[in-house]
Amino acid sequence: MSAIYLDNNATTRIAPEVLEEMLPYLTELYGNPSSMHTFGGQLYRKIEEARERVASLLNAEPEEIIFTSCGTESDNAAILSAVESYPRKKHVITTRVEHPAVLNFCKHLSRKGYRVTFIPVNHLGQLDMDFLFKSVDDETALVSVMYANNETGVIFPVAEIGERLKERGVLFHTDAVQAAGKLHVDLKSLPVDMLSLSGHKLHAQKGIGVLYVRKGTRFSPFIIGGHQERGRRAGTENVASIVGLGKACELAGKFLHMEATYLKVLCDRLETALLNRCPDARINGDIENRLPNTTNISFEYVEGEAILLRLNEFGICASSGSACTSGSLEPSHVLRAMGIPYTAVHGSIRFSLSRYTTEQEIDRVIEVMPGIIRELRELSPFGREKFFCPPE
Amino acid sequence: MWEYTDKVKETFLKPKNVGEIPDADAVGEVGSIICGDALKLFLKIDKETGKIADAKFQTFGCASAIASSSALTELVKGKTLDEALEISNQDIADFLGGLPDQKMHCSVMGREALEAAIANYKGEKIPEKEEGNLVCKCFNVTEEKIRKVAVENHLTSVDEITNFTKAGGGCGECIPNIESILRDIWSLKPPEKPPKPRKLTNLHKIALIQEIIENEIRPGLQADNGDVEIIDIEGNKVMVALRGMCTGCLMADVTVRGIQDKLRELVSDDVVVEVYQ
Numbered sequence: 001m002s003a004i005y006l007d008n009n010a011t012t013r014i015a016p017e018v019l020e021e022m023l024p025y026l027t028e029l030y031g032n033p034s035s036m037h038t039f040g041g042q043l044y045r046k047i048e049e050a051r052e053r054v055a056s057l058l059n060a061e062p063e064e065i066i067f068t069s070c071g072t073e074s075d076n077a078a079i080l081s082a083v084e085s086y087p088r089k090k091h092v093i094t095t096r097v098e099h100p101a102v103l104n105f106c107k108h109l110s111r112k113g114y115r116v117t118f119i120p121v122n123h124l125g126q127l128d129m130d131f132l133f134k135s136v137d138d139e140t141a142l143v144s145v146m147y148a149n150n151e152t153g154v155i156f157p158v159a160e161i162g163e164r165l166k167e168r169g170v171l172f173h174t175d176a177v178q179a180a181g182k183l184h185v186d187l188k189s190l191p192v193d194m195l196s197l198s199g200h201k202l203h204a205q206k207g208i209g210v211l212y213v214r215k216g217t218r219f220s221p222f223i224i225g226g227h228q229e230r231g232r233r234a235g236t237e238n239v240a241s242i243v244g245l246g247k248a249c250e251l252a253g254k255f256l257h258m259e260a261t262y263l264k265v266l267c268d269r270l271e272t273a274l275l276n277r278c279p280d281a282r283i284n285g286d287i288e289n290r291l292p293n294t295t296n297i298s299f300e301y302v303e304g305e306a307i308l309l310r311l312n313e314f315g316i317c318a319s320s321g322s323a324c325t326s327g328s329l330e331p332s333h334v335l336r337a338m339g340i341p342y343t344a345v346h347g348s349i350r351f352s353l354s355r356y357t358t359e360q361e362i363d364r365v366i367e368v369m370p371g372i373i374r375e376l377r378e379l380s381p382f383g384r385e386k387f388f389c390p391p392e
Numbered sequence: 393m394w395e396y397t398d399k400v401k402e403t404f405l406k407p408k409n410v411g412e413i414p415d416a417d418a419v420g421e422v423g424s425i426i427c428g429d430a431l432k433l434f435l436k437i438d439k440e441t442g443k444i445a446d447a448k449f450q451t452f453g454c455a456s457a458i459a460s461s462s463a464l465t466e467l468v469k470g471k472t473l474d475e476a477l478e479i480s481n482q483d484i485a486d487f488l489g490g491l492p493d494q495k496m497h498c499s500v501m502g503r504e505a506l507e508a509a510i511a512n513y514k515g516e517k518i519p520e521k522e523e524g525n526l527v528c529k530c531f532n533v534t535e536e537k538i539r540k541v542a543v544e545n546h547l548t549s550v551d552e553i554t555n556f557t558k559a560g561g562g563c564g565e566c567i568p569n570i571e572s573i574l575r576d577i578w579s580l581k582p583p584e585k586p587p588k589p590r591k592l593t594n595l596h597k598i599a600l601i602q603e604i605i606e607n608e609i610r611p612g613l614q615a616d617n618g619d620v621e622i623i624d625i626e627g628n629k630v631m632v633a634l635r636g637m638c639t640g641c642l643m644a645d646v647t648v649r650g651i652q653d654k655l656r657e658l659v660s661d662d663v664v665v666e667v668y669q
Contacts, residue, residue: 301425301452302452303428303429303452303453303454303457304454305394305454305455306404306453306454306455306458309401309404309455310405313405322428322454323428324428324453324454329428329530329531329554329558329561329562330530330561330562331428342425342426342428343425343426346425346428378410378411379407379410379450379451379452379458380450380451380452381421381430381431381432381450381451381452382425382430382452
């Protein structure tokens, strides 16, 4: 049984074209790009080609692209650079629904004495913009707001935020790990100072990320050592992954429009069918402003881990915001920040598609899901009487 | 991904004894939909033999919660109520070939549902959870439950308590309380106490007093935002200063006497503790 992989916001398969492009650098072309000899030195040129490809996807300049080891490193580096570049500014603003790479780094800063403001969201997962702009003051070193949310797919108005912050001269970083390759990102017109991207979310290898730093932005390196990446990120380059990421970005640019329509159709089909066939199900997030590949659905009265493991029996891969799958005992911080009732948070399932997802796969999910929900509800003490109210 | 045993997976996919017993003699309900797991246990009891003739369950929760519930019903069938009460949460976990550490609370929930059902049958009222002894507000866990589970399963760390009861797994505010409960439980168990040394030299005595204050007294006070410092030791007289919340506390006298008792017990019968003014 081959897997029906609908967990592409967690990670994606490496595109065959990407792997092909990477292979020589994992085998015969093993040199160090910093070497004086041609054997190693020729790789420098390949890295620069990859940098141009990444820049082209984002409509940025190649010298604005820094290769890192992952999205988390990019996020950490961006935030730390901002607070180190403006040592007298002790205030950072972010949102309550960020990825842990930003959220926990900001919590870490607050333990170090920084003032951190976490902007709330409403029940649709939309950002409280008034709260955000009112929180900005003379001490604000950085505002970090994700481009699109990994759990719900909700897209934030980064262009508007960037515009307003630019007027006030405040540095702006966006975690675009989920957006890059899925949405059209044009950094010539988008007023952000720093942007994070992760390779394995767009069909490249794990262990490679990008931090975009706009020309003229003060930058203080996170990893200090050799002169690589023009001294902004030390460490011998992950050549194969960098080359692979370049190819992945080229492909992402090529498929961007096709994917946006194709995935939206598949995703809508899945969503509509599940809502029709499973009673007491609801969508989490703003369906008007959402990534085309993501849907987050809550099935009341059943628990997410149980759903996932039953799906697993059919080879279907998805994820959940339930407590039992979060690695802690608390369910998803994103859905809780949205004020989704606990009854629905525990039964939330996220499906995230990719360009490799087929119609047949979606139909298979539509076929098996109602049975799974029905069976688990038969097991559950809740939701049997229509007017049942869970005890507070 | 959790490392479930094959038995857990099998039981989760094909649980036994699912459903309601409409004319059940005993019903036990524990957990809540808010906390993420809940179990309703139904028992049918044979009036003549006093044995559990049938058991069924309804569970909202993860795979291990469902598997634990199924295991519980299989374990209790055919047993008398007294025999059933002998079933521990560990027995439930063992029946399933073990549970991941972080999932032990599922077996505890099974045991609790059993107790609740039997209490219901005997017409006993389950004591209401009072605000006063509620330790973990995130998951509604009382001090009684923590003590009971800790003693039954020999738990000594906060992580273990969280795995078995969920307490401390939310906001984490109650972790110091759990620590002091654990200290309290295990300090009551006698054998680990150091034997009272005879004929202490002055230097020995000072070192011992310092060690006891540091390791046995201060953590407890600090957990309540208080503290104590040794100012001077002269013969058998120990001068201390109370700090933090202990300063001006109405219970300060009791605290000082507690320190004195501890030192008398562990160092020498004639120690006097005084507050340095």
